[in-house]
Structures are given as C-alpha cells and as structure tokens.
Amino acid sequence: MKVLILGGNGMLGPWAVKAMKSRHDILLTDINEPRPGYAGDYLKLSADDVDGVVDAAEGMDVIVNLSVLRPHRQLAFDVNTMGNYAMMVAAREHRINRVITSGPHYQMAGQQYEEWDFDLNPDMPPAPGTRLYAHTKALGQEICRVFSERHGIQVITLLYYNMKHSWDLSGMEPGGPEYHQDMTPYSTAWQDCGTAVQAAVEVPAERLATRCETFFVFPDLPHRKFNNEKIKRVLGWSPRYHVEGLWNKEFRTPPSNLHEAF
Numbered sequence: 001m002k003v004l005i006l007g008g009n010g011m012l013g014p015w016a017v018k019a020m021k022s023r024h025d026i027l028l029t030d031i032n033e034p035r036p037g038y039a040g041d042y043l044k045l046s047a048d049d050v051d052g053v054v055d056a057a058e059g060m061d062v063i064v065n066l067s068v069l070r071p072h073r074q075l076a077f078d079v080n081t082m083g084n085y086a087m088m089v090a091a092r093e094h095r096i097n098r099v100i101t102s103g104p105h106y107q108m109a110g111q112q113y114e115e116w117d118f119d120l121n122p123d124m125p126p127a128p129g130t131r132l133y134a135h136t137k138a139l140g141q142e143i144c145r146v147f148s149e150r151h152g153i154q155v156i157t158l159l160y161y162n163m164k165h166s167w168d169l170s171g172m173e174p175g176g177p178e179y180h181q182d183m184t185p186y187s188t189a190w191q192d193c194g195t196a197v198q199a200a201v202e203v204p205a206e207r208l209a210t211r212c213e214t215f216f217v218f219p220d221l222p223h224r225k226f227n228n229e230k231i232k233r234v235l236g237w238s239p240r241y242h243v244e245g246l247w248n249k250e251f252r253t254p255p256s257n258l259h260e261a262f
C-alpha cells in the first residue's frame with residue numbers, strides 16, 4: 001500500500017517506518033528533517049497545510065497522522081486539531097478509505113477517569129477534560145469522526161500512554177531522567193508502538209465494527225487498569241514487550257543495527 005505519514009520524524013515515526021518499510025511504500029512528511037540514516041521518500045510539509053496535505057495525498061491508500069505539538073496554545077490547535085482536518089479533507093478529495101490518527105490516552109480517558117482503577121477501555125464515553133494537549137487532540141479526533149460519518153472514511157485512532165525503549169527506560173535524549181524515574185506502569189515499548197501503526201494500516205476493513213474505531217495501545221498490564229483486549233482482538237496486534245520485562249530491565253541491550261531503525 002501507499003502510505004502517507006504526517007509528522008513522521010518525531011519519536012514514534014521512525015518506529016512506525018521501521019515496522020512498515022519493507023511492506024509498504026512510504027512518503028514521510030514533517031516540518032523537520034528525517035533522522036540520519038533514513039533513506040526513503042521525504043517531503044517537508046506542515047500537517048495543517050491543507051493544500052499541501054491534499055497534494056501529498058494524491059495516489060495514497062492510507063494517511064497516518066503522527067504529528068503532535070504539546071505546549072503552545074495556537075500551535076497545538078494548528079497541529080493537533082487542524083492537522084486532522086487537513087488529513088480528512090485530503091482523504092475526502094482523493095477518496096482515500098482509511099486514515100489513522102494518534103494521540104495520548106487522555107484525549108479520551110481524561111482527568112475524570114483518573115481514579116478509576118480497572119478496565120478502562122477505548123469504548124468508554126470520551127472525557128478528555130480541558131488540558132491543552134488532550135483537548136486539542138480530542139477536537140482533532142472529533143473532526144475525524146464527523147468526516148467519517150459524512151464521507152464514509154474509515155478512521156482508526158491509536159491512543160498511547162507512555163513510550164519507552166525496551167533497553168533504555170531513561171528516554172531518548174542524553175541527560176534524560178534516571179532509570180525508572182519516568183517509568184510509568186503503563187509504558188509501551190517503542191517497537192510495539194510502531195507495530196501498532198502497521199496493524200492499523202493492514203487490518204482488513206471487515207474486522208472493524210464501525211467506520212470510526214479507537215484503540216488503546218498498551219502492553220499486557222497485570223493490574224489491568226487499561227484494557228488492551230480490543231487492539232489484540234480486532235487489529236491482531238500483539239505486544240512483544242511487557243511491563244514486567246521493562247520494569248525488571250530484562251531487555252538491556254540496544255539492537256546493534258539501531259540506525260536501521262530510522
């Protein structure tokens with residue numbers, strides 16, 4: 001398939017590319033340059049540039065939106081909300097049947113759900129609250145839902161909590177937090193986050209109950225605060241790394257071909 005990725009040069013993008021590059025033709029786009037070692041097609045493109053996204057989407061089978069901007073009020077709205085608007089206009093213009101969008105779990109399971117301690121799942125009534133990041137992402141998801149309803153476009157929303165390297169829980173940046181300081185019991189390994197995107201791109205349409213489905217991307221959690229049953233059952237995604245393994249530092253060695261990841 002031909003896959004257009006918006007905002008693909010951040011932390012998740014390279015893992016999604018790694019999971020899909022041998023199976024699909026990828027056009028990677030972002031406002032920032034790709035990481036060293038990336039040898040595929042790349043286009044500099046802002047996710048909220050409607051005309052630019054429409055042009056880039058010509059001939060594509062799927063659009064994946066991984067762009068995000070967290071702190072700035074105007075920019076967060078432009079990227080997190082209007083990025084999805086541009087993606088949906090492009091899908092409508094080119095009759096692209098499937099789009100995949102991404103965000104944090106709390107764009108659906110926000111503050112109101114924080115004290116619920118068991119079986120939170122992606123089919124609960126959404127309650128994103130008013131935090132800028134969650135709110136702007138939730139508005140973007142709502143835009144997808146409305147386009148989906150009106151134009152029959154299949155929308156798959158992937159919601160993550162926290163992403164970690166299986167071999168280094170201190171984060172991607174040198175000088176990041178100490179081991180386990182930032183490790184939450186809801187962490188998903190980057191590799192698994194990337195294969196979730198692949199699973200969403202590849203799932204046969206008949207497996208999806210409606211045209212607008214949301215999935216929590218979590219490893220198997222012993223406490224089962226967040227339920228990952230739906231993504232396993234519907235997308236056939238299976239996490240390779242589990243919380244116990246991450247917590248016990250079972251996977252300490254980075255792959256020798258780390259650059260190939262990107």
Ligand SMILES: NC(=O)c1ccc[n+]([C@@H]2O[C@H](COP(=O)([O-])OP(=O)(O)OC[C@H]3O[C@@H](n4cnc5c(N)ncnc54)[C@H](O)[C@@H]3O)[C@@H](O)[C@H]2O)c1
Nearest residue numbers: 007009010011012046047067068102103104160161162163
């Ligand atoms: N990293 C995490 O732990 C985490 C947790 C929960 C959810 N998520 C979600 O996963 C997805 C990917 O997040 P990430 O961790 O890779 O974020 P990131 O900040 O590392 O990457 C985001 C990318 O978006 C790009 N971007 C910013 N403004 C843009 C614009 N105007 N147009 C196009 N691209 C633009 C950035 O250049 C960057 O490459 C997001 O939807 C995010 O909400 C991430």
